[in-house]
Amino acid sequence: MLERLQYVKQRFDEISDLIIQPDVISDQKRYVQLTQEYKGLKDLMEKREELINLTANIEEANEIISDGSDAEMVEMAKMQLDEAKERMPQLDDEIKFLLIPKDEEDAKNVMVEIRAGTGGDEASIFAGDLFRMYTKYCESRNWRTSVVDISEGTSGGFKEVIFEVTGEDVYGTLKFEAGVHRVQRVPQTETQGRVHTSAATVMVLPEAEEFDVQIDMNDVRVDFFCSSGPGGQSVNTTKSAVRLTHIPTGLVAQCQDQKSQHKNKDKAFTVLRSRLYEKELAVKQAEDAVKRTSQVSSGDRSAKIRTYNYSQGRVTDHRIGLDVFDMDGVMNGKIQKFIDELQLVNNTEKLKESEVF
Template sequence: MAINNSLLEKLEAIRLRFEEIGQQITDPEVIANTKKYIKLNKEYRDLEDLVNVSKEYKNLITNIQSTKTLLKDESDEEMREMARAELDEMEEKLPAMEEDIKILLLPSDPQDGKNAVVEIRSGTGGDEASIFAGDLFRMYTKFCERKGWKVEVTHVSEGTAGGYKEVVFNVTGNGVYGVLKYESGVHRVQRVPQTETQGRVHTSAASVAVLPEAEEFDVVVRTEDIRKDTYCSSGPGGQSVNTTYSAIRLTHIPTGIVVTCQDQKSQLKNLDKAMIELRTRIYNLEYQKYLDEISSKRKTMVSTGDRSAKIRTYNYPQGRVTDHRINYTIYNLPAVIDGDIQGLIDRLQMEENAERLRESEM
C-alpha cells in the first residue's frame, strides 16, 4: 500500500505551526494583547486534535513498514503468519484514518466555535404553531442540557393557547454554533391539535434562526448610533418585574435593527444581554452573504442560507422525523422531541463533510 507523502507533508507543516503557537501563547507580549492571544489560543485548540490524530497516523505507517521488513527477514512460519494478520489489520485501518484526517484538514468555518443566539417563531397554524414553537424550545433546551451548555432566554412573546409566538435565547458553551447551525430553517409538525374535535391531522410550522454570537472585537458598535429606551417588563416574574423600568429596547440607527430584553429584573443585566444580541445581528448582516454563497453549493446548509426553506417534518401519527435536506427519516419522534437530536446533526455533518471533500478534490 502506497504511503500518502503529500498528506504527511501537510501534517508536518501543521505540527510545526502547532509548536510555534505553543511558544507564542507563553510570550508576555502576546498575553498582553488580548485580541491576538484569544485568536492564537483558538488556533492552538483547533490544531490539537489534528496533531494527535497525525501522531497515530505516523505510528501506524511506521508499524506497517516495520512489519513488512519483519516479513522479509523472518523465516519462522508461525511468526510470519502473525505478522501477516497484523499487517492486514493495519492496512485496513489506514484508508479510514486518512479520510478522517482529510476531513480535519478541511478549513472550518471560523464561526463554528462561537456561542449562538437562537430565535424560534411560530409560523402558519395559529395556536397550534405557537404550541409547536414551545415544543421546539423545550427540545433545544433539553439538548443543550445534555451537552452541558447554558441557555439564557432574552425575549419571550407567549401564545394565546400556550407555547410561544416568539422566543429568543442565548446558548453558551463549547462549539455551540457549529452544532446548532444545522437547525436554522422551517420546521413542520403534522398532528391532531388539542383544539381539534374531529381528530383531523393538521400541518403547522415554526421557523428557527441560529446566529453566531458576535464577540466585542468582531464588530464595533458606536454608542452614538444606538437609541436606548426603557419600559416596564410584561409577563411572569412577579411585582418588581412588572413595575420597574428594567426592560431594554435598543435601536441601531444606521441599520434599523431593534432588539429587546426583559428577562432580568436588573436594567444593567438586560442592557448587557441586549448589546450581545445587537452586535450579533449587525455582524450577521455581513455573515449572511457568506451563508448565501455556501448554501448554493451545499444542500446541508440550505437551512442557514435560506431561512424560509423547509428543513424538517415531525409526523406524530407515524412517529417519524424526516430531514428533507438529506432525505433522512427516523422513527423515534418522542426521543427527538425530548432533545435527542445529536443523531440527526451527526448525519448532516457527515453529509456536509462528504460534500466539502468532493469540493476540495475537484
Template sequence: MFDQLEDLVQKFEDIGEMISDPMVIADQDRWQKLMKEHSDLRPIVEKYKEYKDTLAAIEDALMMLEDKLDDDFRELVKEELSENKKRVEPLENEIKLLLLPKDPNDEKNVIVEIRGGAGGDEAALFAADLYRMYNRYAERQKWKTELMEVNESGIGGFKEVIFMIKGQGVYSKLKYESGVHRVQRIPSTESGGRIHTSTVTVAILPEAEEVDVELNMNDVRIDVFRASGNGGQCVNTTDSAVRATHVPTGLVVSCQDEKSQLKNKEKALKVLRARLYDMEQAKQHAEMAAEKKSQVGTGDRSERIRTYNFPQGRVTDHRVGLTLHRLDTILDGDLEEIVDTLTTVDQTEKLKLVTNE
C-alpha cells in the same frame, strides 16, 4: 499535504516544549492559548502518526514477502498487508477532514430565536416544544441557558422566545438548526381529529463580541417602557423594559425579562450585536461562488429543514433524507444522531470541494 502535516507535527512538538517552560506558565493568558492550540493540533498529529505507522507496516510486510517464509507465516503477513492497505484511504480521508478550515464561529455561544409561523396558536405551542427540546439538549451537553426575551401566546405557547446557550462548541453543534421546522399533529382544540400543519422558524446566531462587530451607539436609539405580562403577571411599575433600534438597518430588539432596565439594555444590545454579525455573515456567504457552498450549509431561514409528524411518531430532516421514528426522545433533547449526521454530511461535501480543487 504531507509538507503541511510535517510542519504541524513540528509545531505541535514546539508548543509541547513551550507549555512546560516556567516563564510561559507564568503568563497565564499566553499559556492557556498555547494549551488550546496544542489540544487542537493533537487529533491531526495522532492521526498522521497512525497513517505513517500504517505505511511503514505495509513496507515491512512487502520486504518480508521477498524473503523465504513458511506457508503459514507468509499467509499471516499477506493478511496483515491486506488489512493495512485497506486502512490507507480511510486514514487519508480522516486527515483531510481534520485539515479542513475550522468555522471561526464553532466555539462561540449562540443566541437562539424561535418564532411561531403559520398555524396561529398551534405554531406557538410547537415553538414552546422546540424551546424545551433545545433546553433539554443543552442540559445533556452540560451547557447553560439564559432566557433573553419571551412573548407568550396566552395558552402556554410562545409567539417568540429568544435565549442564549453557553458552553463549549455550542455553535458547532447547533448551527444546522436554523430554518423552518414543520409540525404535523392534531391540535387539542380540533374536535374533528384532523391533522394540522404548522411551522416555526428557528435562527441560530453566534454570539458576537465587540471585536466581531462594531456597534456605534450613535446609530442606536434606546426607548424604555413599562414591562407587561399575561393576565397582569410580571407587570412592573417602573419603565424597566428596553427597546433598542439600530437606525441604519431598522433592526429592533426588545427585552423586558429582567426587572433591571440596565440588564434589559445589556441583553437587547447583545441580541442586536448578534443579529448585525449574522447579517454580515449572510452577506459574505451570499458573495461566495455557488460551488463553494456545502449542501447542508448553516440553514436558510426560509428553508424547510425538518418535519415532526406526531401521528406517525417520526422526525424527518429533509436536507439529508434522515428519518427517525422516535419523536418523543428527540423532543426530549436527544438530538445527537441528527447533529452527527448533519455534521458528517457537511464535512463530506466540503471534502469533495477541496479534493476537486
C-alpha cells in the same frame, strides 16, 4: 500524507509559541483566534502521531515477515500488519476531514430565536415544543442555556423565545437547524380531531464578541420599560426591561429576563451584536452560495427544512431525505442523528471542493 501533515505541524508549533507571548495574550481578538486554531490543529497532531506509529508498525511487520527466521514472530507480525492495514483507510479519512478548513464561526456560542409562524395558537405551542427539544439536546451536550427574551402564546408555548447557548463548538453543531420547521398533528385546540399543519422559524446566530462588531453608541436608542410575564413582584413595577434599536439598520433587540436593568442591557447588547454579525455573515454565505450549491446551506431562513408528522410518528429532514421514526425521542432532544448526517454531507461537499487531495 505525512508530508502534508508536516506543514500542519510547523503551524501548530508556531501557534504553540505565539499563544504564550505577552503581546498576543494582551490582544484579545488575536488570542481567541489563535487558541481556536490551536485546538483544531491539536486533533490533527494526535492523528499524525497515530499515522507515524501505524506506518512504523507496517514497516516493522514487513521486515519480520521478510526475514522469516522466527515462525512465532512472523505470525505476530502478520496480525500486526492486518490490524494496521485495517485501521489505515479509516485514519486516512479522519485526517482528510480534519484538514477541511473550518468556518471560523463554528466555535462560537449562539443565540437561538424561535418564532411561531403560520398556524395560530398551534404554531405557538409548536414553538414551545421546539424550545424544549433544543434545551433537552443542549443539556445532553452539557451546554448551558439562558433565556434572553420570551413572548408567551395565548394557549401555551411562545410567540417568540430567544435563548443563549454556551459550550464547545455550538454554532458548528446547531447552524443547520436554522430554517422553517413544520408540524402536522391534531392540535390541542382542535375539537374535531382534524390534522393541522403549522410552522415555526428557527434562527441560529453566532454570538458576536465586542471585537467582532463595533457598535457606535450614538447609533443606538435605548428604551427602558416594565417587564411582562413571570418574574415576581418586580413585574410591571420597575423599568428593568431594556429595548435597543440600532438606528442605521432598524434592528431591535430587547431583554426582560433579568430583574437587573444592567444585566438586561448587557444581554440585549449581546443579541444586537449577534444580529449585526449575522447580517454580515448572511452576505458572505450568499457570496459562497454563488460559488457552490449546498443542499444543507445554513443561510436561508425561509427554507422548509424539517417536518414533524405526529400521525405517522415520523420526522423528515427534507435537505438530505432522512426519516427518523422516533417522534418522542426527537421531541425530547434526540436530534444528534440529523446533526451528524447534515455535518457529514456538508463536510463531503467541502472535501470535493478542496484542493487538499
